[in-house]
Amino acid sequence: METFGSRLHRAMTERGPLCVGIDPHPELLRRWGLPDTVEGLDRFARTVVEALGDRVAVIKPQSAFFERFGASGVSVLESTIRQLRDVGSLVLLDVKRGDIGSTVRAYASAYLHPSSSLYVDAITASPYLGVGSLAPMFELAAEHGGGVFVLALTSNPEGAAVQRAVSPDGRTVAQTVIDEISQLNSGCEPLGNFGLVVGATIGETGHDLSSVGGPLLAPGLGAQGATAADLRTVFGSGLSAVLPSYSREVLNAGPDTAALRAAADRVLADCRAALRPVD
Numbered sequence: 001m002e003t004f005g006s007r008l009h010r011a012m013t014e015r016g017p018l019c020v021g022i023d024p025h026p027e028l029l030r031r032w033g034l035p036d037t038v039e040g041l042d043r044f045a046r047t048v049v050e051a052l053g054d055r056v057a058v059i060k061p062q063s064a065f066f067e068r069f070g071a072s073g074v075s076v077l078e079s080t081i082r083q084l085r086d087v088g089s090l091v092l093l094d095v096k097r098g099d100i101g102s103t104v105r106a107y108a109s110a111y112l113h114p115s116s117s118l119y120v121d122a123i124t125a126s127p128y129l130g131v132g133s134l135a136p137m138f139e140l141a142a143e144h145g146g147g148v149f150v151l152a153l154t155s156n157p158e159g160a161a162v163q164r165a166v167s168p169d170g171r172t173v174a175q176t177v178i179d180e181i182s183q184l185n186s187g188c189e190p191l192g193n194f195g196l197v198v199g200a201t202i203g204e205t206g207h208d209l210s211s212v213g214g215p216l217l218a219p220g221l222g223a224q225g226a227t228a229a230d231l232r233t234v235f236g237s238g239l240s241a242v243l244p245s246y247s248r249e250v251l252n253a254g255p256d257t258a259a260l261r262a263a264a265d266r267v268l269a270d271c272r273a274a275l276r277p278v279d
């Protein structure tokens, strides 16, 4: 079985380092001429899959925008996941789950066990009940070739108060997360299965991201104000593992599929230029 890290590395090499989110905001549905209903949600998600599913390395549905329609929205999410799998992009479900270990095991079964209708390649997870509480997710991911991206330094301004707080051992909370995830990836080549979420908006992190060994998901580009050029400042020597992530910046170009593709091509070109190693 090929690991998630290896599949992601291949996808980023073949398709380029880009993740595009499916975030069907009510305003976007309106702008696309769709009703703010489950039918509108379904049309929106199908259009993104049709436009980008066969060309972008990773597609990241934002679970919240599906969940807000209840069971029918989750059913659209299940169908979107299936469609994405059929066209070959990796699916990273942005659900930011976290809880005590025994409950985390149930979350892991929901998203990382092949028998689940919500089974995806990887999920996002919140470490604020302790990174160790996420162990059942890490175990199930490793067993079935999946991945987990853990929040470290998020793109929103409110995150710093928690993430930069200093623990009794002198490390920031974020550094503890970085260190624990780095350990999990130790010895994994070319890329580990366990990633971090580090916002592209945050400027110099003051943290060492060069030896994480896993992918670094960078949201905050476009609509939240960060540009591809900011990636160099944020990630320093960790650039080769960076997976830039855009949602509204690309989705605003829809619903025309050619325009969505052009927007994704444009941001990918910006990211390739920003992430290119300096001679």
Ligand SMILES: O=c1ccn([C@@H]2O[C@H](COP(=O)(O)O)[C@@H](O)[C@H]2O)c(=O)[nH]1
Binding pocket: 021, 023, 062, 094, 153, 154, 155, 156, 197, 198, 199, 219, 220, 221, 222, 223, 224, 245, 246, 247, 248, 249
């Ligand atoms: O630190 C984080 C973690 C996750 N996100 C999510 O990424 C997208 C960003 O959407 P944009 O339209 O590109 O702003 C969204 O789903 C967030 O929940 C994040 O922004 N920051």
